[in-house]
Amino acid sequence: MGGRVNSIGIIGFGRFGKVLANILQKGFSIKAYDPKQSSPFSGVEFVSLDELLKEKTIFVAVPIRHFESVISDISSRISDGTTIIDVCSVKKYPVEMMGKSLPENVGIIATHPMFGPDSFMSNNRLKMMMNNTRDSHNQFKFWKGFFMDQGIQILEMTPDEHDRMAAQTQGVTHFLGRMLKEFGIKKTSIDTQGFRDLLDLVDQTCNDTWELYTDLQLYNPYTKDIIENLKKSTDTLENRLKELQS
Amino acid sequence: MGGRVNSIGIIGFGRFGKVLANILQKGFSIKAYDPKQSSPFSGVEFVSLDELLKEKTIFVAVPIRHFESVISDISSRISDGTTIIDVCSVKKYPVEMMGKSLPENVGIIATHPMFGPDSFMSNNRLKMMMNNTRDSHNQFKFWKGFFMDQGIQILEMTPDEHDRMAAQTQGVTHFLGRMLKEFGIKKTSIDTQGFRDLLDLVDQTCNDTWELYTDLQLYNPYTKDIIENLKKSTDTLENRLKELQS
Numbered sequence A, B: 001m002g003g004r005v006n007s008i009g010i011i012g013f014g015r016f017g018k019v020l021a022n023i024l025q026k027g028f029s030i031k032a033y034d035p036k037q038s039s040p041f042s043g044v045e046f047v048s049l050d051e052l053l054k055e056k057t058i059f060v061a062v063p064i065r066h067f068e069s070v071i072s073d074i075s076s077r078i079s080d081g082t083t084i085i086d087v088c089s090v091k092k093y094p095v096e097m098m099g100k101s102l103p104e105n106v107g108i109i110a111t112h113p114m115f116g117p118d119s120f121m122s123n124n125r126l127k128m129m130m131n132n133t134r135d136s137h138n139q140f141k142f143w144k145g146f147f148m149d150q151g152i153q154i155l156e157m158t159p160d161e162h163d164r165m166a167a168q169t170q171g172v173t174h175f176l177g178r179m180l181k182e183f184g185i186k187k188t189s190i191d192t193q194g195f196r197d198l199l200d201l202v203d204q205t206c207n208d209t210w211e212l213y214t215d216l217q218l219y220n221p222y223t224k225d226i227i228e229n230l231k232k233s234t235d236t237l238e239n240r241l242k243e244l245q246s
Helices: A013-025 A064-075 A094-101 A118-119 A140-149 A158-185 A193-207 A209-218 A221-243 B015-024 B063-074 B092-101 B115-123 B140-149 B161-185 B194-209 B210-219 B223-245
Strands: A007-011 A029-033 A044-046 A056-060 A084-088 A107-113 A127-134 A153-156 B007-011 B029-033 B045-046 B059-060 B083-086 B107-113 B127-132 B153-156
Touching: A007 A013, A013 A029, A013 A056, A013 A107, A013 A118, A029 A127, A056 A064, A056 B063, A064 A209, A084 A094, A094 A107, A094 A127, A094 A158, A107 A158, A107 B063, A118 B107, A127 A140, A127 A158, A140 A153, A158 A193, A158 A209, A158 A221, A158 B161, A158 B194, A158 B223, A193 B161, A193 B194, A209 A221, A209 B223, A221 B161, A221 B210, A221 B223, B007 B015, B015 B059, B015 B107, B015 B115, B059 B063, B063 B092, B063 B210, B083 B092, B092 B107, B092 B127, B092 B161, B127 B140, B127 B161, B140 B153, B161 B194, B161 B210, B210 B223
Parallel strands: A007 A029, A007 A056, A029 A044, A056 A084, A084 A107, A127 A153, B007 B029, B007 B059, B029 B045, B059 B083, B083 B107, B127 B153
Antiparallel strands: A107 A127, B107 B127
């Protein structure tokens, strides 16, 4: 049945919580809870956690490393009939966590909005992964439609499919961006287009926090192997060059 | 005094020789020599090496690995008053080679056109490094002006400055492009802009031949250190992640 809800809650109001509020303001009044929040945000009412837990739809937008403690904190205080929507950039870990901790009659929708404050501002087409994890209250179809109406492309897949692919895309992109920053890459007078793309990559990936970067690498079970494979490819290439020199 | 010449020669008519012919056709009749050349090319007359060596201006556009043997082959047969212009993608090695082998009264202009067939076709601004190496016949200013008239941005610098910078730009770009190809990077349904830029990087760098790639890495004296530094940065980043896991 599901249907329209008029207000929603957001737990965690950092970099991504604000992007989310901008999108959700197009249909809802918003209550938010963040222990660190101080400055007001247009159209958002900051409330206590107990007050927020009265909402029927609650987005959890906290750093992945704090996800477990937040979920276990709310699991005993949450009412039947609530739906929890997470926005973590990895999916197997939070979905397993929610399935285990949240009471049977609390619905679960897993999402990964594949954009941040920077890409949200640009005019690029936004993408969002969604998984109908445990849709106890028939809310999935409604939310999928809402995000599509905002021009966001929805990709449905399992948490496992997501993490395997994201290890390739996010994992490689962010690892190389951080590696090139560590290397000390910088502009020269003879830059080609390909080199300028690498400079852009560093800007884009290093605009995210170091915490988000390490969360992506540590909480995606497939990222470690990907990084190993990148290193193996580096060694293979280097060895081929060394053979030519000898 | 120098001044306008009406015909020029090109030794080596591979991927880059053809790009060069397209540019030089806007001012000159072109004679070319390439032992492998078979198919005709509009506006270019293929001649024997002896016939070609009668030209007063000769571009050498052979693979870097064949540069030494070509230069030593022509050095005893070349006339006084000739100017040799090389287009190698590294600069210290060919400049030292030409300075040592070519007779005193043969002029030397070193260039690195920083574009290939792909970037030449696009509408991007083209760049070219030039070095007035041993301009016995006052040809440098003329050629600099000619290329600028074609809309090419000219960057004057020493061979050493070039190779230091190119180890950063070309060296890093091509190494990462080849490494990602070796890794087996491929499109997914959840690609972000940063990831698509990496896919483009692989296309761009791997369109060049493996021979050009290895020449860039092996004949630039600074590239080896750059690759070492890239690997060190990879290890540093990986170790920071490992510390977080333990």
